[in-house]
Amino acid sequence: MDDVLLLMEGIDKSFPGVDALKKCRFELKAGEVHALVGENGAGKSTLMKVVAGVYSKDAGRIFYKGKEVHIPNPRAAQRLGISMVHQELNLMRHLTAAQNIFIGREPVRGARILLDENALNDKAQKIIDMLHLKLNPRSKVADMSVAKQQMVEIAKALSFDSDVLILDEPTAALAQVEIVELFRIIRQLRDKGVGIIYISHRLEELKQISDRITVMRDGLYVDTVSTQGVEIDQIIKMMVGRVIYESSPEIPENPSQEIVLEVKNLNRGNEIRNVSFNLKRGEILGFAGLVGAGRTEVARAVFGADSFDSGEIIVKGKKVKIKGPSDAVNHDIGYLSEDRKQYGLCLGLDVETNIALVIISKLTGFLGWIKNIKVREIVKGIVNKLSIKTPSLNQKVKNLSGGNQQKLVVGKWLAKDTGILLFDEPTRGIDVGAKSEIYHLLNNLVRQGKSIIMISSELPEILRMSHRVVVMCEGRVTGELDYGEATQESIMQLATLRNNGNLSNN
Amino acid sequence: MIIKTETITREKKARSDTIQRLMAFGALLLIFISFSFASPYFFTFRNVIGILISTAVNGLLAIGVTFIIITGGIDLSVGTVMTLSAVMTGVFITYWNLPVPLGVMAGILTGSTAGFFNGIMVSKFKLPPFVATLGMLNVARGFSLVISKLSPIYFDLDKSVSSIAMGSILGKIIPGFEIPNAVLIMFGSAIIASLILSKTILGRYTYAIGSNEKAVQLSGVNIVFWKTAIYAVAGIFIGIAGVVIAARLNSAQPSLGLGYELEAIAAAVIGGTSLSGGEGTILGTIIGAFIISTLTNGLRILSVPQEWQIVITGFIIIFAVYLDVLRRGKQS
Numbered sequence: 104m105d106d107v108l109l110l111m112e113g114i115d116k117s118f119p120g121v122d123a124l125k126k127c128r129f130e131l132k133a134g135e136v137h138a139l140v141g142e143n144g145a146g147k148s149t150l151m152k153v154v155a156g157v158y159s160k161d162a163g164r165i166f167y168k169g170k171e172v173h174i175p176n177p178r179a180a181q182r183l184g185i186s187m188v189h190q191e192l193n194l195m196r197h198l199t200a201a202q203n204i205f206i207g208r209e210p211v212r213g214a215r216i217l218l219d220e221n222a223l224n225d226k227a228q229k230i231i232d233m234l235h236l237k238l239n240p241r242s243k244v245a246d247m248s249v250a251k252q253q254m255v256e257i258a259k260a261l262s263f264d265s266d267v268l269i270l271d272e273p274t275a276a277l278a279q280v281e282i283v284e285l286f287r288i289i290r291q292l293r294d295k296g297v298g299i300i301y302i303s304h305r306l307e308e309l310k311q312i313s314d315r316i317t318v319m320r321d322g323l324y325v326d327t328v329s330t331q332g333v334e335i336d337q338i339i340k341m342m343v344g345r346v347i348y349e350s351s352p353e354i355p356e357n358p359s360q361e362i363v364l365e366v367k368n369l370n371r372g373n374e375i376r377n378v379s380f381n382l383k384r385g386e387i388l389g390f391a392g393l394v395g396a397g398r399t400e401v402a403r404a405v406f407g408a409d410s411f412d413s414g415e416i417i418v419k420g421k422k423v424k425i426k427g428p429s430d431a432v433n434h435d436i437g438y439l440s441e442d443r444k445q446y447g448l449c450l451g452l453d454v455e456t457n458i459a460l461v462i463i464s465k466l467t468g469f470l471g472w473i474k475n476i477k478v479r480e481i482v483k484g485i486v487n488k489l490s491i492k493t494p495s496l497n498q499k500v501k502n503l504s505g506g507n508q509q510k511l512v513v514g515k516w517l518a519k520d521t522g523i524l525l526f527d528e529p530t531r532g533i534d535v536g537a538k539s540e541i542y543h544l545l546n547n548l549v550r551q552g553k554s555i556i557m558i559s560s561e562l563p564e565i566l567r568m569s570h571r572v573v574v575m576c577e578g579r580v581t582g583e584l585d586y587g588e589a590t591q592e593s594i595m596q597l598a599t600l601r602n603n604g605n606l607s608n609n
Numbered sequence: 610m611i612i613k614t615e616t617i618t619r620e621k622k623a624r625s626d627t628i629q630r631l632m633a634f635g636a637l638l639l640i641f642i643s644f645s646f647a648s649p650y651f652f653t654f655r656n657v658i659g660i661l662i663s664t665a666v667n668g669l670l671a672i673g674v675t676f677i678i679i680t681g682g683i684d685l686s687v688g689t690v691m692t693l694s695a696v697m698t699g700v701f702i703t704y705w706n707l708p709v710p711l712g713v714m715a716g717i718l719t720g721s722t723a724g725f726f727n728g729i730m731v732s733k734f735k736l737p738p739f740v741a742t743l744g745m746l747n748v749a750r751g752f753s754l755v756i757s758k759l760s761p762i763y764f765d766l767d768k769s770v771s772s773i774a775m776g777s778i779l780g781k782i783i784p785g786f787e788i789p790n791a792v793l794i795m796f797g798s799a800i801i802a803s804l805i806l807s808k809t810i811l812g813r814y815t816y817a818i819g820s821n822e823k824a825v826q827l828s829g830v831n832i833v834f835w836k837t838a839i840y841a842v843a844g845i846f847i848g849i850a851g852v853v854i855a856a857r858l859n860s861a862q863p864s865l866g867l868g869y870e871l872e873a874i875a876a877a878v879i880g881g882t883s884l885s886g887g888e889g890t891i892l893g894t895i896i897g898a899f900i901i902s903t904l905t906n907g908l909r910i911l912s913v914p915q916e917w918q919i920v921i922t923g924f925i926i927i928f929a930v931y932l933d934v935l936r937r938g939k940q941s
Contacts, residue, residue, distance in 0.1 A: 157827065178829030193827050195820035197887040198813075206817055207830040209810055216809050259828075 107169075108133045108298040109154065109185075109267055114163035116149055123149045127163070127324045129317060131267060131298040136289060138301045138313035138330070142342055142562070146322040147302045148190065151269045155187035156180035168266075178207075186260035187269040190302075192252050194244045201227035201240035204259040230258045234288050250281040257288065268292065269300045274308065275395055286312050304393045306335050306599045318342055336592065343562060343591040359384045362420075363554045364436070364523050366405060369414030374400045376578040378414070382523065382556060385549045389569030389589075390558040392598045397578035398558045399441060402525045406438035407431045418523070437521035439512050441528035441558070447512040450501040454493050457500055457511060458482045462518045485514040489544060506537020513544060524548065527558045542568060562591045576600050632932075633880050633896045640900060644907035651910050658788065660899070660906045665774070665791040666691075666857070668898040669850035670873035671880075672802045673724075675894045676843035678877050679806075680836065681819040681886025682731060682738035686723065686745035687847050688869030692862070693749040694719040694851025699762030699861035702770060709768055716855065717848035723749055724844020728837030750866065757863040764859050774856035791853050795895075798846055803891040805842065815839050819886030875922075876901055879929040900925070 109131040116124040124146050131137050139147045152158045154165065156174040165172055167183055174180050180187070194203050201224045202209075210222035227240035236254050244252055253273060260268055270289075274282045289299055289312060301313060309316055309330060316333065318325040318341040325341050364382040369375050374397050382388050390398045404411040407425040416423055418434045425431050431438070440446035448457055459478045466474045466481075482496060489510045493503060500508060509529060516524055529545070530538045545568060549555055559565050565572055572584045574597035582597040645652040670687045677684040694716040702712035723745060730741035764770040773790060780787035806812035814835045817825045826832050855861045880897030882889025901922060908918045 176829070177827045181829055189827070193821065193824035195817045195824055195887070197816055197820040202813065202817075206813075206825060207828040209813060211810060216811070218808055218810060218813060220808075 106133045107131070108167070110166040111150070111154065112164050112166075114150060114153060114165075115161040116146075116153060116158060117161060123322050124153070124160075125322045127319070127322070129300075129324070130327065131300060133266070133298050134293055134296045135314040136293050136299045136301055136312055138303060138309045138316045139319065140303065140306065140309065140316060140338060140342060141319035141325075142560075145319040145342070147319055148271055149322075150319070151187060151271060151300060151302065154180065154185055154267075155269060156185075157187075181263045181265075184264065184266040185269070186263050186265040186267070188253075188256045188260050188271060188273060190271040190275065192249075192256055194252055194255060196245035197243070199241050199243055200231075200238055200247075200255045200258075203244055203255055204230065204240075204262050206259075208262075226262075227258070230262050234258060234261070234291070236288075250277050253277065253281075253285075257285075261292070265297065267298045267300070269302070271302045272304065273301070274303065274305060282308075304599060306338055306595075309338070310335070339592055339595045343595065363418065364405075364556075365415075365417040366401075367415040367417070369401060369404060369411055369416075371400070371404060371409070371411040374578050375404060375411060378575075378578070378580050380573050380580065380583070382554050383570075384554055385552050386570045387545060387549055387555045387557055387568050389565040389572040390556060390575065391562065391565045391572050391594045392560075392575035394560060396575040396598065398575050399527055400578070401575070402438060402527055402556065402558060405431070406436060406525060408438065432519070432521070435522040436525065437516040437519070437523065438525045439516065439527060439529065441531055443508055443512050447515075448500050448508060451499060453497045453499055454486065454491070454503070454511065455479065455482045455496040458485055458514050458518050461515045481518060485517055488517070489514050490540070504537065506540060509537070509541060510544065513541075513548075522552075523554050523556075525556045525558070528560065529557060530559070530561070530564060538564075562594055565589070565594065566591065574598050633893055633900065637896055637900050637903065640903050640907065644903070644910070647907070648910045651907055656906065656910070658792075660902055661792040662789055662857075663906065664895075664898050664902040665795040666850050666854050667869065667872050667876060667902065668795045668895055669798055669846050669853060670869055671876035671894045671898045672798055672891055673720075673843040673846035673850070674870070674873045675877045675880075675882050675889055675891060676802070676806070676815055676839055676846075677738065678874070678882045678884060679815050679819045679886060679889045680839055681822065683874070683884075684727065684742045684840075684843070685739065685870050686727065686742040686749055687850075687873050688866040689746050689750040689753065690720055690723040690844070690847050690866075691851040691854060691869060692866035693723065693753045693756075694848045695855035695861040695865075696753045696757050696762065696863055698770075698852055698855050699764070700756060702768060703762050703764060709770060709773075712770075713773070713852050716852040717845055720846070720848020720851055721841050721844040724847065725837060725841040727844070728840030731840065732833040732836035746870070753863040753866070757861065759863065761863065762861040764855075766859075770856050771859040772856070774853050791857060794849065794853055798849055799891050799895050802846065806891060811835065811838055811842060816887060819888075821887075872901060873898075875926045875929065878933055879925070884930070884933055897929075 107130060109129070111127065111129040114124050114127040127146065127150050129139070129150060139151070141147050149158065153160045154174065156177045156179050159175060165174065167185070172183060174183070195206065198206070204227050205223055210219040210226065211217060212219045224240045231238045231240060234257070236258065238251060238254055238258070244255060247255070273285060277285060289301070293299055303309065313330045315327055315329055316338060317327040318338060320342060361384045362381045363384050366381070367379050369378040378401050380388070392398050400409065403409045405416060405425070407427045407430050416425055418436070423434050425434065428438070444450060449460070455478070459482060462481060463473050463478060466477050468474055479496070486493065486496065491507050491510045491514065493507065500511065503511065526545070530541050545555055545557065557565070557568060566589055569589070570586055572589045572594060573580055574582045574584065574594055576598055581600045584593060650656060670691060674684050674687050697719040698712045698716035701707045701715040702709055727742055727745050730736045731738050774794070775789050775791065777787045777789050779793060806815060814825065814830060818832065818836060822832065854865070876897035877889065877894045878884060878897070879900055880890070880893030880895070882894060904922065904925065905918055908921065
């Protein structure tokens with residue numbers, strides 16, 4: 104086993120409120136491409152950020168080339184020869200490719216303070232040539248396509264003469280041609296003996312590029328298998344094979360056939376491609392897909408928070424123009440952001456004020472005087488109805504738990520009596536108990552005739568709640584499943600379906 | 610097909626960036642020509658020298674503040690730190706009767722030290738630059754008043770401190786070409802600052818930090834060290850401004866300084882330095898400083914009342930910041 108480059112054992116890492124990694128292990132050999140897969144939030148990126156020195160581990164040991172090492176910061180990782188290309192590109196857009204590649208290691212002359220720009224560009228050119236990239240070291244990153252920017256990141260990672268290269272979702276923003284190019288580079292490096300860790304959601308890529316696959320789930324190590332002897336279906340089973348929601352699904356009685364919201368051929372650049380769907384009265388329509396599939400983008404476009412290039416939005420049979428959120432609200436549409444702290448609530452204000460904000464415009468008298476007694480009455484009603492646990496209506500919202508904060512956001516839209524609600528990750532970051540309360544709440548809402556679109560990255564949640572499931576991948580709708588047909592496996596298949604899934608696309 | 614249109618829009622964007630950079634210079638030229646037509650007194654050797662001199666102090670402050678703004682920060686303390694530098698020069702030369710060069714050094718060092726502390730607060734203790742330098746504004750202002758015991762420190766005439774700014778080395782070399790030293794100091798400083806930004810590691814990190822600080826940190830660069838260094842280097846130019854203003858007034862005026870910071874920031878922004886960091890040039894900043902002082906000068910010659918001059922300058926600043934917003938909007 105002398106060709107084991109990197110070995111991680113018993114790695115623990117927790118963030119406030121979450122155990123992100125629990126006794127994780129990972130092994131990488133020289134000259135292999137080792138894929139790391141798992142659902143959103145399984146801990147893949149976290150584990151790799153521990154190796155790359157971005158996070159420090161709480162417990163566990165890391166061995167590198169046979170010796171135990173400590174990696175307190177990114178620089179230490181780079182010195183060892185471990186480089187990571189992060190999912191969110193970490194480039195300085197005002198600088199050139201060469202300047203980005205060698206940031207922190209600029210060639211110097213004259214008393215070690217003057218930059219040697221020519222040497223810098225030459226060195227960059229050498230790396231670019233070695234990888235056969237089509238890249239001008241002198242061009243500014245801001246003027247490059249995302250694919251080229253990715254190449255800059257990879258060139259940068261390799262400029263450290265790395266023995267371990269970690270690629271976090273490198274193909275997320277790339278087109279097919281560019282992916283082929285990336286795979287060529289990866290194979291070339293592998294043949295030189297570099298160990299490559301490849302994090303990806305795109306399971307069909309694994310067969311093409313990886314030698315071994317490690318599966319993670321909920322912060323736990325599941326298994327490592329050889330790519331040759333395994334089917335993608337088995338990998339999917341390992342990724343989702345858990346039983347968190349033991350209770351049976353709570354699908355309420357059938358919705359009516361009346362369509363309250365219809366979206367036709369919605370388009371915006373590469374993010375939203377020809378998206379069509381409809382929502383019936385009293386229905387929960389689940390939106391499944393991986394992070395970055397374009398679900399939030401669609402919701403925000405429908406709500407008017409972002410613009411779109413083309414497409415129609417039809418509310419209750421009438422074609423409407425939605426130019427901004429206020430238009431959407433006037434057409435009875437509400438949007439509950441996945442980031443409730445940033446977009447949903449005024450954390451520093453109290454419970455009453457937060458709910459009151461949406462209704463006071465209707466409850467003011469002469470000169471904008473607020474009818475406080477009436478406001479308080481309505482707020483009390485909502486707090487009771489949603490059983491929001493708060494010591495008083497004057498409690499500051501930041502002191503409430505995540506679940507109660509989420510209920511409060513729902514309460515705001517209830518106060519306005521909105522009929523179409525777009526929920527974006529309604530249970531993100533709240534504990535299991537609070538989750539089931541939110542589920543009850545959603546079910547009650549649809550029973551009252553409201554219609555809900557629920558975006559969720561948690562498959563069990565989608566399966567438990569939705570009448571129908573729309574699955575998205577790369578900005579396209581790749582399938583629509585009825586309650587009976589939807590399973591974790593069928594959704595995962597559709598969610599990882601690249602360009603060949605939708606006839607309407609190219 | 611798609612790739613082609615993409616490159617075309619990028620080329621277009623790159624071109625519009627250059628246009629924007631040229632715009633400040635064009636504006637300066639336009640202002641100059643308009644005033645020349647409006648008044649026969651404007652485009653005279655004496656008046657142009659006057660404009661140059663009145664740009665010197667603000668130009669130096671603006672050079673310093675440009676470094677900070679490129680990192681994505683802001684420095685509100687440059688005006689009062691300049692005053693403290695002037696006061697320290699006065700203390701050395703007048704109170705302690707030390708040689709003039711030592712006084713000059715003391716002034717420059719004071720500016721750099723204040724910058725150093727600003728840098729520590731911002732980088733090590735993670736204070737927002739706005740708040741940290743607002744604090745420094747008051748600390749420097751208070752120290753100036755305490756040290757000088759609230760009264761101006763005058764320099765002995767025979768020590769000829771005044772000639773540091775108002776003498777003319779150039780006039781001695783080329784008779785008749787009496788450009789005051791203050792102007793040379795500003796242009797010299799501008800050239801040095803420009804070289805620092807474009808040719809040294811410190812300059813590279815200044816742009817890099819302003820562009821994406823997290824990325825720089827992930828690349829293993831010691832942000833605390835370099836940010837502090839950038840603030841300290843910027844402080845040198847503030848110190849020089851202190852010496853120049855002391856020499857021009859032949860005294861250190863402890864109550865001076867408030868309001869200078871805004872004019873310096875305005876010069877940088879008019880010159881194309883982005884308040885969101887990552888871009889800006891010293892040349893632009895100097896042009897920005899000239900736009901402000903040329904306007905003030907021209908309006909005065911046209912006998913526009915001073916209160917109206919202030920109003921007009923205000924509108925120019927708002928317009929310049931609006932251009933910055935437009936530029937940022939285009940990027941995202």
